[in-house]
Amino acid sequence: MPVVPVDLAGRPYEVRVAPGLLADVGNQCAPLLRKAIVPVVTDANVQAAWGERIDASLRAAGFQPHWKVLPAGEATKSWPYLADVVDWLLALEIERKDHVLALGGGVIGDLVGFAASMLKRGCRFIQLPTTLLAQVDSSVGGKTAINTRAGKNLVGAFHQPALVLADPLALETLPRRELGAGYAEVVKYGLLGDGAFFAWCENHGPALMDGDQALREQAIAASVAAKARIVAEDEFETTGLRALLNLGHTFGHALEAETGFSDRLLHGEGVALGMVLAARYSARRGLIDPAEAERVAAHLRAVGLRTELHELGLTADGAGLVAHMLHDKKMDSGTLPFILLRDIGEAYLARDVALEDVAAFLDEQL
Structure with a gap:
């Protein structure tokens, strides 16, 4: 399995690339997850394709996944959905050392990463990119943002993930x-x-x-x-x-x-x-x-x-x-x-x- 290190001072993390990573997400993420409750944010299309397998893998590893399913599409990368995700995470009592799972393409990764950067001045998150664009680009490097009426990605933060799991099998369900x-x-x-x-x-x-x-x-x-x-x-x-x-x-x-x-x-x-x-x-x-x-x-x-x-x-x-x-x-x-x-x-x-x-x-x- 190719493992690409992202060597940032004091905050290094791995990008793992291999078929089957999503089906094994519970074991892959277990060393980072400190509580039973695991928040997973995704969109409706990805949830339909991967939700059952992700849920089963997390439960098999002893975790309790809680799902936030958002509409698919670029319009989700916006103020209203950012506020919705933050409020949901606060209701789950997510703490700064907890990890939020971002399951989806660049829209979900950007939105969840930005929400994590703000929650209690910064909690952690794991990227589970399901599109080729997210796997090769937006899930790596820590750029998170939403769109506004003035333009694309104009409001955001640098906030690095703790882990990225890039599973090429996810691309089989991609149009x-x-x-x-x-x-x-x-x-x-x-x-x-x-x-x-x-x-x-x-x-x-x-x-x-x-x-x-x-x-x-x-x-x-x-x-x-x-x-x-x-x-x-x-x-x-x-x-x-x-x-x-x-x-x-x-x-x-x-x-x-x-x-x-x-x-x-x-x-x-x-x-x-x-x-x-x-x-x-x-x-x-x-x-x-x-x-x-x-x-x-x-x-x-x-x-x-x-x-x-x-x-x-x-x-x-x-x-x-x-x-x-x-x-x-x-x-x-x-x-x-x-x-x-x-x-x-x-x-x-x-x-x-x-x-x-x-x-x-x-x-x-x-």
């Missing part, structure tokens, strides 16, 4: 569209810092998408290891290194905002299209060969992801999309840094990007 959204985050690690891994994705991505479990396990472990290295060096995104993980996100978040944070565009789909736009904008600035930018688009298109802005049917122009970017949490003294590419496998933080030029570029893509 292909959700799988593709998560695969975009796998590709991201190749684009931002490992050209050889991007080439691996080009060679194996279609088979991974079609269900090859060995490839999925390999991709999850490699992605988590890449993120763990970055998080260990720049936990709070202060040096610029961790910011590279936002490749595709500035464009993607603007597209998500324009589509109402809805099922019109899943987060990973926005990231995929955002990475294509970042690559094409890099080419426009003479940083990379246009053929390399189209190589990025070709691979994402080959696994079924949208790569053309006009495919979204947006009514906004480039200036309208840039207006969404002004709410980006990376804004600093009126300047928005962009993650651009000098090569496939070599991303960097550009602080000299004029938003007027970005708007003109986006108009060309619409």
